[in-house]
Amino acid sequence: MTSTTQEVLVSARGLEVHFPIRSGGALRRTTGVLRAVDGVDLDVYRGETLGLVGESGCGKSTLGNALLRLVPPTGGTVAFDGADVTGMGRRELRELRRRAGMVFQDPFASLDPRRTVAQTVAEPLEVHGLHPGRQARAARVRELLQLVGLDPGVAARYPHEFSGGQRQRVGIARALAGEPDFLVCDEAIASLDVSVQAQVLNLLRRLQRQLGLTLLFISHDLSAVRHVSDRIAVMYLGRVVEVGPAAAVAAEPQMPYTRALLSAVPLPHPRLERSRQRIVLRGDVPSPSRVPSGCRFRTRCPDVFEPCPDVDPALQPVGSAPGHVAACHLHGVVGTPVERERPDAPVDAGDPAARR
Amino acid sequence: MTAPVLEVEDLRVDLRTPRGTAHVVNGLSYTVGAGETVAVVGESGSGKSVSVLALLGLLPARTATVTGRALLGGEDLLTMSPERLRQVRGPGVGMVFQDPMTSLNPVLTVGRQLTEGLRAHGSLSRAAARARAVELLGEVGLPDPGRAVDRYPHELSGGMRQRVVIAIALANSPSLLIADEATTALDVTVQAQILDLVERLQTEHGTGVVWITHDLGVVAGTADRVLVMYGGRCVEDGTVDDVLERPEHPYTRGLLGALPDLATDDDADLATIPGTPPPPTDLPAGCVFWPRCPVRGDARCETEQPPLAVVGSARADLPHRAATWCAEGEAS
Numbered sequence: 159m160t161s162t163t164q165e166v167l168v169s170a171r172g173l174e175v176h177f178p179i180r181s182g183g184a185l186r187r188t189t190g191v192l193r194a195v196d197g198v199d200l201d202v203y204r205g206e207t208l209g210l211v212g213e214s215g216c217g218k219s220t221l222g223n224a225l226l227r228l229v230p231p232t233g234g235t236v237a238f239d240g241a242d243v244t245g246m247g248r249r250e251l252r253e254l255r256r257r258a259g260m261v262f263q264d265p266f267a268s269l270d271p272r273r274t275v276a277q278t279v280a281e282p283l284e285v286h287g288l289h290p291g292r293q294a295r296a297a298r299v300r301e302l303l304q305l306v307g308l309d310p311g312v313a314a315r316y317p318h319e320f321s322g323g324q325r326q327r328v329g330i331a332r333a334l335a336g337e338p339d340f341l342v343c344d345e346a347i348a349s350l351d352v353s354v355q356a357q358v359l360n361l362l363r364r365l366q367r368q369l370g371l372t373l374l375f376i377s378h379d380l381s382a383v384r385h386v387s388d389r390i391a392v393m394y395l396g397r398v399v400e401v402g403p404a405a406a407v408a409a410e411p412q413m414p415y416t417r418a419l420l421s422a423v424p425l426p427h428p429r430l431e432r433s434r435q436r437i438v439l440r441g442d443v444p445s446p447s448r449v450p451s452g453c454r455f456r457t458r459c460p461d462v463f464e465p466c467p468d469v470d471p472a473l474q475p476v477g478s479a480p481g482h483v484a485a486c487h488l489h490g491v492v493g494t495p496v497e498r499e500r501p502d503a504p505v506d507a508g509d510p511a512a513r514r
Numbered sequence: 515m516t517a518p519v520l521e522v523e524d525l526r527v528d529l530r531t532p533r534g535t536a537h538v539v540n541g542l543s544y545t546v547g548a549g550e551t552v553a554v555v556g557e558s559g560s561g562k563s564v565s566v567l568a569l570l571g572l573l574p575a576r577t578a579t580v581t582g583r584a585l586l587g588g589e590d591l592l593t594m595s596p597e598r599l600r601q602v603r604g605p606g607v608g609m610v611f612q613d614p615m616t617s618l619n620p621v622l623t624v625g626r627q628l629t630e631g632l633r634a635h636g637s638l639s640r641a642a643a644r645a646r647a648v649e650l651l652g653e654v655g656l657p658d659p660g661r662a663v664d665r666y667p668h669e670l671s672g673g674m675r676q677r678v679v680i681a682i683a684l685a686n687s688p689s690l691l692i693a694d695e696a697t698t699a700l701d702v703t704v705q706a707q708i709l710d711l712v713e714r715l716q717t718e719h720g721t722g723v724v725w726i727t728h729d730l731g732v733v734a735g736t737a738d739r740v741l742v743m744y745g746g747r748c749v750e751d752g753t754v755d756d757v758l759e760r761p762e763h764p765y766t767r768g769l770l771g772a773l774p775d776l777a778t779d780d781d782a783d784l785a786t787i788p789g790t791p792p793p794p795t796d797l798p799a800g801c802v803f804w805p806r807c808p809v810r811g812d813a814r815c816e817t818e819q820p821p822l823a824v825v826g827s828a829r830a831d832l833p834h835r836a837a838t839w840c841a842e843g844e845a846s
Binding site (some may be wrong): 212214303321323344351352353355356357360361363378379380381382384386408409418419420422423424425426427428429431432436438439441455 | 555558657671672673674701702703704705707709710728729730731732733734735748753755758759767768770771772773774775777783784785786787790796
């Protein structure tokens with residue numbers, strides 16, 4: 159677990175990534191704004207694994223990318239180890255690229271099929287001028303392959319000769335080449351079979367302890383996130399709506415969305431499944447180009463009440479665990495008053511959830 | 515109990531590949547009763563999808579050899595003429611595949627795709643078919659079905675598209691529904707909606723369901739009985755409680771051990787199954803799981819194929835069976 163004196167490694171404040179929506183015509187006029195990330199405050203502590211969960215389209219991948227400046231933020235700030243990421247020049251950005259890496263979802267698409275494993279893993283070493291000299295580099299590649307549980311003898315092979323799990327190990331070895339402090343794993347186990355998922359999850363946990371890495375583990379798989387994370391952050395429609403210690407968020411979720419999300423996760427226990435109260439949310443997530451006013455979850459929330467459309471909720475301490483925060487008026491109306499309604503946002507709030 | 519909706523007996527599928535003959539399904543037998551859900555579980559390459567594609571005659575005839583029997587309402591699907599099979603698909607069997615975007619035609623409206631099946635298998639007029647389509651869309655919970663019927667698939671969200679696919683599959687009130695990873699591409703909250711929907715429709719119409727999935731959580735919530743596939747064989751079957759709570763086959767145990775559990779606060783490493791599944795072109799002799807098996811014992815595992823034998827169950831009519839020499843229930 160994380161120590162009591164927590165040092166922040168990565169910090170986002172009011173982070174926004176908005177994309178213009180352009181018309182299809184020749185003029186390409188901007189007809190709207192897609193708010194992929196829309197005012198996120200989030201700290202990642204050094205040495206922890208922070209799990210980031212949410213449904214497709216909630217902005218969790220864009221947030222991961224924005225923290226590494228792989229997409230330019232349109233508002234707010236990101237600090238990495240105290241340095242402002244948004245204002246970095248080329249040289250500083252290159253150093254950031256060494257210190258912060260990424261493991262991608264699809265090990266089939268994220269490896270160059272025409273490069274051997276050795277070439278793939280050595281590329282960051284060349285770019286950053288690490289371990290100069292052919293022999294030193296080859297030795298480092300062997301070391302990295304061993305670190306992720308691959309036989310160094312595979313260095314001369316090509317990606318197509320490997321299974322999905324082995325490819326993901328190559329991807330992890332490449333991400334570790336520059337001895338990063340911070341690793342963003344974006345759906346890194348999503349395309350793997352259950353038994354292979356377990357291998358990669360175990361590997362990530364071992365590497366994290368062994369190398370003192372800080373991990374942002376982005377996934378839609380709540381069980382996996384619960385297993386690897388020290389803390390969990392929940393995103394909905396471009397905003398972080400609940401953050402806290404993993405055990406607290408999983409056992410005592412304080413925001414209705416988190417509750418619904420957790421209750422929808424099927425558990426492999428037949429008797430438990432039959433007796434569980436599942437909160438089935440009605441309808442779909444609103445489009446991030448038409449974010450409801452006030453609390454953005456209110457159009458689907460089973461507990462919606464008067465202040466929800468009028469006050470944009472801020473994260474506030476909730477529950478009994480220290481560091482557990484949620485953006486929800488049920489815990490007291492805290493936030494920024496907003497104009498009542500955008501005309502295009504759906505308003506109906508009657509019977510939004512069916513319990514079974 | 516009433517006569518089963520589907521009876522599969524010793525189903526075998528061989529596929530001709532450049533690397534030799536792939537034995538993808540090797541002797542699969544199961545029955546599905548009316549209103550019953552049978553889950554077929556396994557990892558990629560276990561043969562679970564091919565086993566149902568074979569039932570519906572959807573494998574390429576040039577490369578696939580299918581043997582065995584598959585009785586749907588007393589008729590053998592595997593020996594049916596293509597014309598008869600076309601008549602049976604729809605009123606007899608509905609299918610829902612994983613990706614709703616690829617199973618819908620992007621250039622036809624939702625209504626066109628629904629009425630196509632209705633009119634092919636019934637004698638409905640265009641207007642009556644359209645009215646029925648609107649009704650079906652309402653039944654699967656599409657908001658504003660009167661307008662949705664004129665929409666194109668790209669105008670709908672993933673969950674809505676999968677509802678349309680389910681509406682198409684159920685349009686002719688089939689006695690059997692086959693769902694192949696039908697909720698895998700969906701978010702958990704949408705998945706919960708779809709699982710609820712199928713359960714409700716199943717109760718209303720008494721449809722038998724074959725649910726193919728890799729997700730043991732989905733199995734726990736939906737299935738009455740479970741069949742675990744590995745290397746094209748059924749390695750364990752029984753009621754959902756027997757298989758998931760008292761697994762006997764080392765593979766089933768391995769799968770369950772590899773799952774991170776949301777319900778427990780356990781900091782231990784996950785159990786893993788070393789190695790990879792055997793290629794279907796080169797299955798091991800003996801127990802199909804022995805090269806990866808953590809408890810393999812004597813030489814028998816490597817040479818003699820274990821039969822699917824009863825390992826105990828509370829109910830005589832629903833035996834719990836496992837194909838292993840290492841069942842703990844057995845005192846050998």
